[in-house]
Amino acid sequence: ELEDDSLYTCWVGSNFQEEGENAGKWLADYLKQQGMEDTVNIVALQGTLGSTAQIGRTKGFEAVCRQHPEWNLLESRPADFTQAKGKEVMEDFLRLYEDIDVVISENDNMTFGAMRAMDEAGITYGQGGQVCIVSFDAVRRALTACMEGKINLCVECNPLHGPRVVELIRQYLNGQE
16 A cells, blocks of 8 residues: 555456455355364465455454354465465365365466365365365366366456446546546
């Protein structure tokens, strides 16, 4: 954020913190529906530390997590928004923790890597699986996996702000606030 707000007219972008909060709220409802109201073990694959998406999604999800004492956030670890790092981090989590109920993955690419690690370890996930997967971005491949029941939730990050920006510029040039 800038100290001098005269340097900009408006901001257009995604609310990453709200995305993290929405993921947590969805997870609370889902776990309740599944009758999983005792201890729930969660691991989180974070995006590149310090990135806006990582900061917001982590902050939002962890805020909801703190409201649920039955949720045990075993570990959060950066996986740099890549499939290869997502696989590597998930492999480590699987070696370190015997009972993982939920994977929070702050990006679909990391999710694909985590899914591969679980496939190789013989762990099921998604609808009816051993592990619930919450992913972010909702790229086409992840949405397809969600519809197939392999990913439980894809939190959308809509980058299609172009038409909004064009309209805002048009309004600004016409003297509107």
